[in-house]
Each structure stands twice: as C-alpha cells, then as structure tokens.
Amino acid sequence: xxxxxxxxxxxxxxxxxxxxxxxxxxxxxxxxxxxxxxxxxxxxxxxxxxxxxxxxxxxxxxxxxxxxxxxxxxxxxxxxxxxxxxxxxxxxxxxxxxxxxxxxxxxxxxxxxxxxxxxxxxxxxxxxxxxxxxxxxxxxxxxxxxxxxxxxxxxxxxxxxxxxxxxxxxxxxxxxxxxxxxxxxxxxxxxxxxxxxxxxxxxxxxxxxxxxxxxxxxxxxxxxxxxxxxxxxxxxxxxxxxxxxxxxxxxxxxxxxxxxxxxxxxxxxxxxxxxxxxxxxxxxxxxxxxxxxxxxxxxxxxxxxxxxxxxxxxxxxxxxxxxxxxxxxxxxxxxxxxxxxxxxxxxxxxxxxxxxxxxxxxxxxxxxxxxxxxxxxxxxxx
Numbered sequence: 039x040x041x042x043x044x045x046x047x048x049x050x051x052x053x054x055x056x057x058x059x060x061x062x063x064x065x066x067x068x069x070x071x072x073x074x075x076x077x078x079x080x081x082x083x084x085x086x087x088x089x090x091x092x093x094x095x096x097x098x099x100x101x102x103x104x105x106x107x108x109x110x111x112x113x114x115x116x117x118x119x120x121x122x123x124x125x126x127x128x129x130x131x132x133x134x135x136x137x138x139x140x141x142x143x144x145x146x147x148x149x150x151x152x153x154x155x156x157x158x159x160x161x162x163x164x165x166x167x168x169x170x171x172x173x174x175x176x177x178x179x180x181x182x183x184x185x186x187x188x189x190x191x192x193x194x195x196x197x198x199x200x201x202x203x204x205x206x207x208x209x210x211x212x213x214x215x216x217x218x219x220x221x222x223x224x225x226x227x228x229x230x231x232x233x234x235x236x237x238x239x240x241x242x243x244x245x246x247x248x249x250x251x252x253x254x255x256x257x258x259x260x261x262x263x264x265x266x267x268x269x270x271x272x273x274x275x276x277x278x279x280x281x282x283x284x285x286x287x288x289x290x291x292x293x294x295x296x297x298x299x300x301x302x303x304x305x306x307x308x309x310x311x312x313x314x315x316x317x318x319x320x321x322x323x324x325x326x327x328x329x330x331x332x333x334x335x336x337x338x339x340x341x342x343x344x345x346x347x348x349x350x351x352x353x354x355x356x357x358x359x360x361x362x363x364x365x366x367x368x369x370x371x372x373x374x375x376x377x378x379x380x381x382x383x384x385x386x387x388x389x390x391x392x393x394x395x396x397x398x399x400x401x402x403x404x405x406x407x408x409x410x411x412x413x414x415x416x417x418x419x420x
Contacts, residue, residue: 043220044092046228051088053232054081057239064243068250076130077120077242083113095218103148107160111140114167121174137167147213155213161204168197185245192234192241199227263308264315266336267329273389275327276339280386285341286348287389288379289396290318290355292334293408298373306366310373317359321351337393345381345413352377352411360409374409376400381414 058081065074087109094102115137119130140163148156172193179186206223259271267275281287292298292314299307311334318328318336327339340348360374378399380392399414406412 043225043228044095046225046232047088047092047095050228050231050235051085051092053235054085054088057235058082058085060239060243064246068246070253071246071249073120073123073130074246076116076123076134080113080116080120083109083116087113091218098153098217100149100151100153103153103156104145107144107148107156108141110160111144111163111167112138114164114171115140118167118171118174121171125174125178133170137170140167152213154207154210154215154219157215157219158204158207161200161207165197165201165204168193168200172197182245182248185241185248188241189238189245192237195230196234199223199230203227261315261330264312264330266315266319267327269329269331272327272329272331272337272339276389279389281382281389281392282386283382283384284343285339285392286343286345286379286381287392287396288338288340288348288352288377289331289393289400290314290336290338290352290375290377291400291404293374293376293404295334295373298371302366302368302371306364306368306371309366310364310371313362313364314359314373314375317355317362321355321358337396348379348381349411349413352379356409356411376403376408377411378403379411379413 058078061074061078061081065071065078068074087106090102090109091106094106115134116130118137119132119134122128122133123130140159144156144159144163147153147159172190175186175193176190179190202223203219203221206221207219210221259267259274261268292310295307295310298310311330314336315328315330318338322328322338323340325341329337331337338352340351356375356377360372363370363372378396378401380395380399382392395414399412403410403412
C-alpha cells in the first residue's frame with residue numbers, strides 16, 4: 039500500500055468523524071429529527087472501520103479483518119436505517135438489523151482465513167446497502183426534489199465504487215489474499231467516497247435545514263391543541279383572494295363553552311375542543327379547509343359547492359357533535375354547536391366580508407336558541 043492510499047484513507051476517516059460530530063450537534067438542537075442521531079452513530083462505525091482497516095493494512099490478521107468487515111457493514115446498515123427514518127419518521131431498527139444480516143455471510147470466510155472471499159462479500163453487501171440507502175432518498179424525493187435526487191446520485195456513485203471493488207476481486211479469483219486488497223478499484227473507491235461524503239454532507243445539511251424551516255412554519259400556522267390550521271394560516275390562504283359565488287365560509291361556535299370550563303375545568307374544555315376538531319376534520323373533502331379561529335370558534339371554507347350542500351355538511355357536523363359523549367376527568371358531558379354560513383358573489387367578495395357575514399349568521403343562530411345552522415344574506419350563489 040502506498041502512502042498516498044493511506045493518506046486518502048485517513049482523510050476519509052477524519053471527514054467522516056467531522057460529519058458525525060456535525061450531525062450530532064444538529065440533533066442536539068433539533069431532537070425531533072432523530073435520523074440525525076442514527077446517521078451520526080452510523081458514521082462512528084464507519085470511522086471505526088477506517089482506522090481498524092488502516093491497522094489491518096500494516097498487520098493483516100483474522101481478528102482485525104473481522105473487525106473491519108463488521109464495522110463497515112454495521113455502519114452502512116445503520117446508514118440505511120437512518121435514511122428510512124428520514125423518509126418515514128419510523129424506527130430505523132428493522133432496516134438496520136436487516137442490513138446486519140450481511141455479517142452472517144461475510145464474517146465466516148474471513149474467520150476461516152479466506153480473506154479475499156471475505157472482502158469480496160464485504161464490498162458486494164456494502165454496495166447493496168448503499169444502493170438501498172439511495173433508494174430510500176429517491177422514494178422521498180417529493181420533499182425536496184433537487185436535494186434528494188443529488189443525495190441519491192452520490193450514494194449510488196459510492197455504491198457503484200464498492201461494486202467495482204467486488205468485481206475486481208471476483209475477476210482476480212483469489213479467495214486468499216493474505217493482505218488488504220490493492221488495485222485500481224480500491225483507489226478509485228476512496229476518491230469517490232471522499233467526494234461523495236462531502237457532497238452528501240452538504241446536501242443533507244441543506245435538506246435538514248429546509249425541513250426545520252418548514253417545521254417551524256407549520257408550527258406557526260397550526261393550532262397546537264387541535265392540530266387544525268390557525269387564524270393566521272386561514273388568512274394566509276384565503277385573505278387575499280376574492281371569494282366567488284361557489285365558495286362558502288362556515289363559522290362554528292361551541293354553545294355555553296364558558297359554563298363547561300367553569301363546571302368541569304379547563305382540561306375538560308380542551309377535550310371538548312379536540313373532540314369537535316376531530317369531528318370537523320372527519321367531515322372534510324379534499325378541497326375543504328378547517329381552522330380554529332381562537333377560543334371556541336372554528337371556521338370551514340368549502341370550495342366548488344352549493345348552499346344546500348353547505349347546509350347539509352354543517353348540519354351533519356352539528357348533529358354528530360351533539361350526539362358525542364365526551365369523557366373527562368370530571369365525568370362525561372355533551373355539548374352542542376351553532377353555525378352560520380355565507381357565500382361569496384359572482385364578482386368576488388373579500389374574505390373578511392364573507393367571514394363577517396357568516397359571523398352575523400352565527401349570532402342569529404345563537405339568538406334563535408343555539409344548536410342550529412343559519413344562512414346569511416349571501417346564502418345564494420349568484
């Protein structure tokens with residue numbers, strides 16, 4: 039082995055160590071992004087492999103050979119788990135354990151002294167694990183196409199370099215080497231790994247920063263209690279767009295909600311709000327938008343609809359909610375809701391005006407005895 043090869047190997051090790059520390063630091067500031075921790079741990083194994091392999095180059099032996107194979111394949115298995123965790127938010131354990139099954143095939147030849155066969159199997163399974171990691175990012179490309187496709191390409195290039203190493207070893211046909219593999223494919227693989235690691239690190243950090251920014255924006259536009267959009271989000275979506283004749287706004291207000299808070303406590307009141315939010319969300323079409331406006335008031339925007347359809351939907355929600363037995367720490371209770379709705383016009387009305395008209399219709403329902411749905415003067419589509 040030349041000094042240049044060893045230098046490249048150590049460069050990969052230090053780069054992987056720095057990336058692992060960076061990922062761990064990012065995880066400390068964003069604990070919800072657990073894939074960062076899994077990925078950081080996977081790189082710790084890769085770093086371990088590199089330094090064990092460096093020792094193996096100087097002193098080839100079965101124990102060091104077994105250790106270098108185990109470190110690399112465990113690291114790449116955890117990397118596959120991290121990619122799955124990034125894409126789905128699920129546990130990485132199953133994918134990681136599945137990848138670690140490669141050890142069952144790879145370690146015995148090395149333990150029996152067939153190091154050439156062991157390294158051939160190691161490179162083959164490393165390529166498969168990296169292609170699997172690339173596939174996970176490819177399947178999640180809708181989140182940020184340019185970044186994820188770039189990461190997919192870099193993982194695929196790295197996988198290809200390991201596949202080439204396996205092919206060269208298979209072509210040579212030596213199942214016993216007695217030393218670390220030394221050929222053009224090994225040197226090319228190191229160069230590819232260095233370049234890919236830099237690119238994967240940069241793209242992944244950008245991808246995660248974009249995800250965090252979207253997460254913060256989503257939190258800013260979501261009501262934390264009910265999970266519905268909040269008032270700000272509703273106005274961001276509809277506040278600057280004229281409301282046409284076939285778009286309706288429905289405003290719901292829970293009846294006697296203050297009395298529920300006073301009698302059963304605010305915890306019970308929160309549970310009532312969550313139950314109504316679930317009822318509301320469960321009756322949405324794909325084009326409908328529901329939001330909590332504040333307190334016990336909710337709004338629903340329905341597009342491409344007619345008055346009778348809106349009234350039927352509001353009545354369905356009202357009846358279903360009034361029939362719910364809501365369990366609280368203070369006992370079960372029932373609650374009713376009143377609603378008012380209004381339409382835009384053919385010429386288009388401001389969202390504020392239609393919302394105000396729906397509010398006025400709501401107050402009519404309240405004054406009329408509550409637990410009812412009332413239409414405003416803008417009821418008819420024109």
